[in-house]
Amino acid sequence: MRIALIGLGSVGKGVGHVLKNDKRFTITAAADSKSGVVNDKGLNIEELLAKKKTTGVCGSHEWNAMKIASEADYDVLVEVTPTNAITGEPALSVIKAALSRGKHVVTSNKGPISVAYKELQKLADENHAELRFEGTVAGAVPIINGIKHGLGGNKIKSVSGVLNGTCNYILTRMEEEGLTYSQALAEARDLGYAEKDPTYDVNGTDSAIKLVILANTVLGMNAKLSDVKMVGIDGLTADALLMAETTGQSIRLIASIDVEKNELEVSPRLISELDSLVVEGTLNAVTVDTEYAGEITFIGRGAGSVETASAILSDLLSVYEKYAE
C-alpha cells in the first residue's frame, strides 16, 4: 500500500521508523508545513528529515499537504501534524480532501477528530474509505480498538482515565519526592515530558480533547470541548498529595465520562492507591465500566514518537488486511 505521510515532526519520524523495513507499505508522498515531495518508487524518511534539517524543507514548493491529499497517487493518507483543538485545521481540510477521493485516512491528530468526527466518518462511509485514529487517545494503548473490537456488544456505563502523561509525571513526582508543583513541572520540562508552554496539558485541555474523542467515536455521544467540566492540576499543593498518601490514596488528574448522565469531566481526584488507574510517571490508564464485562483497564505509554507510531501501524494493518489482501 502506498502511503502519503503528512507531517514530519516527532510522530512522522516514528512512522518512518516503524515502516522502514515493512514491505507491505511504501511511503510515496510526504509533506511538512512548507513543502512536499512525491516519488512512486518510495521515499526514505531519514533522508527527508536530514534534508529538512539543513534546508528547512523536505521537498519542493510545488507540492504541499493539501495538493498531495487532493492530487497525488496513494492509498492511505497518514496525517500526523500538530493538533489545533479549536478549528482542527489545517489537518481537517487535508483529511476531507483525502476521504472525498475515497482514500483511507489514519491519523493521530486530535484536532480534526475532536472537532468534526461525525462529519469525517460520514464522508469516509460515503466514499467507502476507512478513517482510523487509534493514536489520538492514550498513544500506544489500544483503547479505541479495544473498546470497539474487544468489548463489542457491551453497554458502556462509564470511562475514566489518566490521559495526560505530563500531568501524571508531575503528580507522581510531587507525591514521591514532596516536590512543589513548580519544581515537578521544571523537572518534567528538563526531561522533555512537558512542552515549553505546558498550559494545555496542566489545565486539563489535552485530557478534555481526548475525552471528547472517546465520547463521540466509541460511545456514540455528541460532545464538544466546551461540554467538559475542567479543573487542572496547576493549583495543587505538595501538602495535598502528601496528605492523600497518609490515607492510602493518591491524587490523579482523572478524565471521566458518565454515559447515562451525559457528563464529561477532567479534574484532580483522590483515588485509592490500589486502584488500577494509579499509574506512575508518564503512563496512561483507562478504565471502562461495562454492562457484562465489568471494569476493564488498559495501561501503557500515552505518548512518544515510536509509541504513537505503533498505534498508527496497527491502524494501517487493519486497513491493509481489509483492502490489500
Next chain:
Amino acid sequence: MRIALIGLGSVGKGVGHVLKNDKRFTITAAADSKSGVVNDKGLNIEELLAKKKTTGVCGSHEWNAMKIASEADYDVLVEVTPTNAITGEPALSVIKAALSRGKHVVTSNKGPISVAYKELQKLADENHAELRFEGTVAGAVPIINGIKHGLGGNKIKSVSGVLNGTCNYILTRMEEEGLTYSQALAEARDLGYAEKDPTYDVNGTDSAIKLVILANTVLGMNAKLSDVKMVGIDGLTADALLMAETTGQSIRLIASIDVEKNELEVSPRLISELDSLVVEGTLNAVTVDTEYAGEITFIGRGAGSVETASAILSDLLSVYEKYAE
C-alpha cells in the same frame, strides 16, 4: 444469525442472558451433555435450564452436541462445555464437525484450543469459517483481540500475567489478612471462587493452559502443555507473603512467555507492589511487552458466567459484522 449453543452450564447460562434481547442473534439449537433440542423459531435458554433442572435434560435424546454440530441448521456454533486439557474432547470433535461444514465457531473452551489450535485454524480457513476464542484466556479481558487488532505490527517480546483468579484471590487474602494457604483456600471455596477440587488452579495447570493458548494463537509459537515449567502456589507460606510486603513487594502466580527464548513458565514470583500486574482478588492482568508500544497491560475479570459470555458476545459480533451485514 442462528446460533447452536453447546453447553448449558454456567457460561451457557451467561450466553443465554447476554443474547436474550439481542435481535441480531437467535439460538436455534442447544445441547447439554445428555440431550439436545432444535427449533428454527428460537429457543428460550431460561426455559431450557428450568427443564434441565427438573428433568435432568434440556431436550430429547434424539439430538446431542455432535448431531447438532453435524446436522442442524445454524450459522455459528458456540461451544462452552467444560475443559478437558488432555484430549480437548468431546468439544474438539464437535468443533471439527462444525468447521468442516463451514460453520463459524466461537468458544470459551480451553481444551480444544490448547490441544489443537493449528489444526482447527487450518480447518476453519479451508472451509472459509471463522474460529474465535477470546473467552479462553482472562475471561472478559480482551487480551487476544487486543494483541491481534490493537497491537498489530508490533513484535511481541514477552507476555506475563496473572491468569488464574482463584490463585490471585488466595494470595491477596494471605497477604492482606495473614491467612494460611489452607484458610485462604477454604474461604475461596466458600465464596465459590475455588472448585471442590482446586488442584488444576493451585498447581498452575489452568494458567499453563492459557499460556499455551496465547503462545500458539497470538505469538505464532508451537507450544504444548508439557513445555510449560510449572510451580503452583500450594507450597507458599503466609510468612513468605508478609516478608514480601515489608520490602514493598507482592507475591503473585505469574504466567509468562519469553518469545525469543521460547520459554513458558508458571510460578509464584516476587514483584513490586507498583507493578500493574499486582491486582487484587479474583482479577486477571496481562502485560504485553512490545517492540514499539512498550509495555501494555490489560486488567479485568478473568472468570464468571456473564463476564465470559461478554467475550463470546464480542466474538459473535465480529463474526456478525463480517458475514451478516
